[in-house]
Amino acid sequence: MRRAQRPHTGTGIGGLRAEPAPGVWYRLWRGFVADHDELMRELLCELTWEQRSITLFGREVMQPRRIAWQGELPYRYSNQTLQPREVSETVSGVLARVEIACGVEFNHVLLNHYRDGTDSMGWHADNERELGECPAVASISLGAARRFVAKARDAGERVDLALGGGDLLLMGGDFQNRYVHAVPKTKRPVGERLSLTFRALRCAPSASRE
Numbered sequence: 640m641r642r643a644q645r646p647h648t649g650t651g652i653g654g655l656r657a658e659p660a661p662g663v664w665y666r667l668w669r670g671f672v673a674d675h676d677e678l679m680r681e682l683l684c685e686l687t688w689e690q691r692s693i694t695l696f697g698r699e700v701m702q703p704r705r706i707a708w709q710g711e712l713p714y715r716y717s718n719q720t721l722q723p724r725e726v727s728e729t730v731s732g733v734l735a736r737v738e739i740a741c742g743v744e745f746n747h748v749l750l751n752h753y754r755d756g757t758d759s760m761g762w763h764a765d766n767e768r769e770l771g772e773c774p775a776v777a778s779i780s781l782g783a784a785r786r787f788v789a790k791a792r793d794a795g796e797r798v799d800l801a802l803g804g805g806d807l808l809l810m811g812g813d814f815q816n817r818y819v820h821a822v823p824k825t826k827r828p829v830g831e832r833l834s835l836t837f838r839a840l841r842c843a844p845s846a847s848r849e
């Protein structure tokens with residue numbers, strides 16, 4: 640993976656674009672990865688997966704999912720630092736296609752493994768300083784479909800998408816500044832799901848944040 644040098648224009652190819660509030664947009668490619676079940680199996684075997692604890696509002700809690708990551712720079716979020724890890728061939732192949740479609744150079748991938756409907760992702764925005772002012776964040780979904788919801792911090796349309804196996808989502812513009820997003824728990828029986836979330840880190844976190 641290279642360092643992000645191009646501006647985060649998100650002027651890629653195709654996908655359906657939606658603008659839930661002025662300057663807040665996302666682009667969605669359904670079925671971007673054809674062999675998504677096979678890719679999910681490969682990533683589950685090849686990568687080092689862990690369930691980590693994070694500090695939320697001063698309390699240490701286990702993240703309700705497993706994670707893995709790759710990238711040449713450390714990534715700091717929720718008071719934890721993910722140290723650099725080499726990018727595998729499998730991930731580079733997906734990354735190259737995602738970069739062309741999105742028109743963005745990414746240099747970090749965080750993978751989330753939702754084992755069943757009790758695994759989830761709480762409300763948050765990917766707005767760490769190291770991601771720059773209007774971060775472009777892309778995600779590939781593999782395996783079972785899950786709801787992806789986003790809501791404005793102030794005013795704007797709510798976003799409620801079923802992200803299915805193989806879908807690619809790109810969030811751009813002011814999405815991370817004005818909206819928060821989540822993957823809620825579900826009581827419905829659902830199979831496992833992986834998401835690969837691509838970010839363009841401009842620098843390492845400053846020592847005071849380490």
Ligand SMILES: O=C(O)CCC(=O)C(=O)O
Pocket residue numbers: 749751760765778787802820821822834836
């Ligand atoms: O799993 C997803 O689709 C969302 C992942 C996400 O929000 C993140 O990694 O910050």
